[in-house]
Amino acid sequence: MSAIQKILEQDIKLPSPPAIAVHILDAVRREDSSFRELGRIIASDPALSAKILRVANSSFYSLKYPVDTIEKAIAVLGVDQLKNIALSFVIAQGMRGNAEEGFDFDYFWRRAITAAVGADLVAQRMGCKTGDTFVSALLMDLGVMVMYFWSPARYVQALDSKRASRESLCSVEQRLFGFDHAEMGAEVLKAWGLPENIWMAVGRHHTGGEGRGADQPTQDVLCLADALSSIYHGSHSSQRIAYVKKRLGQYGIEGEQVDGLIDAVAEKTLEVLSSFDLAPGALRPFSQILQEANEELGKLNLSYEQLVVELKQAKEKAERLAHDLSEANEKLRELAFRDGLTGLYNHRYFQDLLDKEMGRAVRYGRPLGLVLFDIDHFKAINDNCGHPVGDQVLRALAGQFAALTRRTDVVARYGGEEFVIILPETDSKGIMVLSQRLRRGIEQMEISTEAGPLSITVSVGATSYEEGMGPRTKAELIDAADGALYAAKRGGRNQVRFRKLTESA
Structure with a gap:
C-alpha cells in the first residue's frame, strides 16, 4: 500500500x-x-x-x-x-465550502474552471480534443484540496514555502510530504471510479515537456491550461504569457492566434462560471492583463536600468572607499613605522629594512653602508635647558637630514639621541664622504629653542659590507658601526670613525 x-x-x-x-x-x-x-x-x-x-x-x-x-x-x-x-x-x-484560513474554495474552483476552459480551447486548436479534456483540466489540481483536508496546517506551510521561494509547488510537496498533489489527485479520482484516461492525465499533468510519448499532447494541453489559468488568477502574468506563446509556437500556433485564444479563455470562462454559480472574482479581459503585463515589464526594465545605475554608483563608492581605506592603511603603516617625536623612521622599521638590505647585499655581492651617530653632550642640554628644549633639538636635527643625505639613504631614530642611516649601494669611500658632510652640516647649524640659539656636534661611526666579504649578518654590521661610534667618542667627539667588518673593537 x-x-x-x-x-x-x-x-x-x-x-x-x-x-x-x-x-x-x-x-x-x-x-x-x-x-x-x-x-x-x-x-x-x-x-x-x-x-x-x-x-x-x-x-x-x-x-x-x-x-x-x-x-x-x-x-x-x-x-x-x-x-x-x-x-x-x-x-x-x-466539494465547495466556506473560505477557511489558508484555503479559498471559490478561488480554487474559479481557477480550475478557467483551466478547464483553456484546456478545451487549446486542445481544439492543437487537434487533440477529447470528451475528457474539460473534466481532466477541471480536476487536475484536486489533490491540492485533498492535501489541505488531510493536513491544513502543514499544507498552509507548504503554500507559504512555495510563495517565499522559487520552488514549484510539486517540489515543495515532494520535499515536505514525499508526494505531490498531482499524485494525490490521481489516486482520489481512481478511487472514485473515474475513467483511467482522466486520472492518468491528472497524475501526469505537471510533466508536460518531459519526453515525447504518445500522450505528450494531452500533457502539454494540461500544462498550458495551468499556465492560462495563472495568467488570469496568478502573478507574473508576463512570464506566463511568454511561456504559453513559446509552447503553442511548438504546435504552429503563433501571433494573433495566441492572443485570440488567451482572450477567448476569459470570455468563455465568464459564461461557464455563472453556470457553476461562481462570481468572476478578479477575472478580467486579456487586453487588461496584457496592459498590466506590459506595465509590469516596463517597471522591470525601469528597475533594471535603475539597478544598473545604482550598481554603478555602488561600485564607484566602493572604489572610493577602497582607495580611502588604502590611503588610511598606508598612513597607519607609516605611523606604525614612524618615530612620534621626530617623524623619522623608528627602530623597528630600521631593523626590518636592514634585514632586507643585508640579505640583498650578501646575495648579489653589492656594497651596503651603515652610519651610527649621536649628539655630543646631549644629557647636558636636557639637564641645563630642560627636556622640552632637548626635544626641540632632536626635531631640528631630524629636519636637516633631507638636505644632508641622498634620496636613496634611509634615516631612522635608533633611540634617545642616537640616529642611524642605511646607505644602499655605497662603499667605504662614499660612506666617509657622506659622514663628513653630515658631521660638518650639523656643526654649522644654529638651532632656535626656548632657551635661545644652540649649536651641537655629533660623533659618527661608520662601516660597510663590501663585495667579496661573503656571508655576513645584520648584527655584525651594527656591531661594527657601534664600535666605530664608540671610538669617535673616545677620540674626543665631533669626528667620524670607520671600522671594517673584520676589525675587532
Whole structure:
C-alpha cells in the first residue's frame, strides 16, 4: 500500500462523490446502458439539467441550434461530453465550502474552471480534443484540496514555502510530504471510479515537456491550461504569457492566434462560471492583463536600468572607499613605522629594512653602508635647558637630514639621541664622504629653542659590507658601526670613525 493510499484509507475523511455522480459513472461504464438512461439520470436533478443545458447553449460550444432537452444535448454533444459536463458540476458543487484560513474554495474552483476552459480551447486548436479534456483540466489540481483536508496546517506551510521561494509547488510537496498533489489527485479520482484516461492525465499533468510519448499532447494541453489559468488568477502574468506563446509556437500556433485564444479563455470562462454559480472574482479581459503585463515589464526594465545605475554608483563608492581605506592603511603603516617625536623612521622599521638590505647585499655581492651617530653632550642640554628644549633639538636635527643625505639613504631614530642611516649601494669611500658632510652640516647649524640659539656636534661611526666579504649578518654590521661610534667618542667627539667588518673593537 502506497503512502497516498494509506492516507486516503486511514488518515482522511474525504467527501464521497455525490450519488448522482456515481449513477452517471455506472451508466457510462455499463455496456448495456444507453444515452437515454444517462439522460434520465441527469434529468432526475432539475438544477443539474438546467445548468447543463445552459452550458450546452452557451458560446463555449457555439451550437448551430439551441437544445432544450438533455436527450438532444446528448445527441449533439455526445455521451462523453455530457457525462463530463455533469461530473464537473456535481463534483465542484459537492466539494465547495466556506473560505477557511489558508484555503479559498471559490478561488480554487474559479481557477480550475478557467483551466478547464483553456484546456478545451487549446486542445481544439492543437487537434487533440477529447470528451475528457474539460473534466481532466477541471480536476487536475484536486489533490491540492485533498492535501489541505488531510493536513491544513502543514499544507498552509507548504503554500507559504512555495510563495517565499522559487520552488514549484510539486517540489515543495515532494520535499515536505514525499508526494505531490498531482499524485494525490490521481489516486482520489481512481478511487472514485473515474475513467483511467482522466486520472492518468491528472497524475501526469505537471510533466508536460518531459519526453515525447504518445500522450505528450494531452500533457502539454494540461500544462498550458495551468499556465492560462495563472495568467488570469496568478502573478507574473508576463512570464506566463511568454511561456504559453513559446509552447503553442511548438504546435504552429503563433501571433494573433495566441492572443485570440488567451482572450477567448476569459470570455468563455465568464459564461461557464455563472453556470457553476461562481462570481468572476478578479477575472478580467486579456487586453487588461496584457496592459498590466506590459506595465509590469516596463517597471522591470525601469528597475533594471535603475539597478544598473545604482550598481554603478555602488561600485564607484566602493572604489572610493577602497582607495580611502588604502590611503588610511598606508598612513597607519607609516605611523606604525614612524618615530612620534621626530617623524623619522623608528627602530623597528630600521631593523626590518636592514634585514632586507643585508640579505640583498650578501646575495648579489653589492656594497651596503651603515652610519651610527649621536649628539655630543646631549644629557647636558636636557639637564641645563630642560627636556622640552632637548626635544626641540632632536626635531631640528631630524629636519636637516633631507638636505644632508641622498634620496636613496634611509634615516631612522635608533633611540634617545642616537640616529642611524642605511646607505644602499655605497662603499667605504662614499660612506666617509657622506659622514663628513653630515658631521660638518650639523656643526654649522644654529638651532632656535626656548632657551635661545644652540649649536651641537655629533660623533659618527661608520662601516660597510663590501663585495667579496661573503656571508655576513645584520648584527655584525651594527656591531661594527657601534664600535666605530664608540671610538669617535673616545677620540674626543665631533669626528667620524670607520671600522671594517673584520676589525675587532
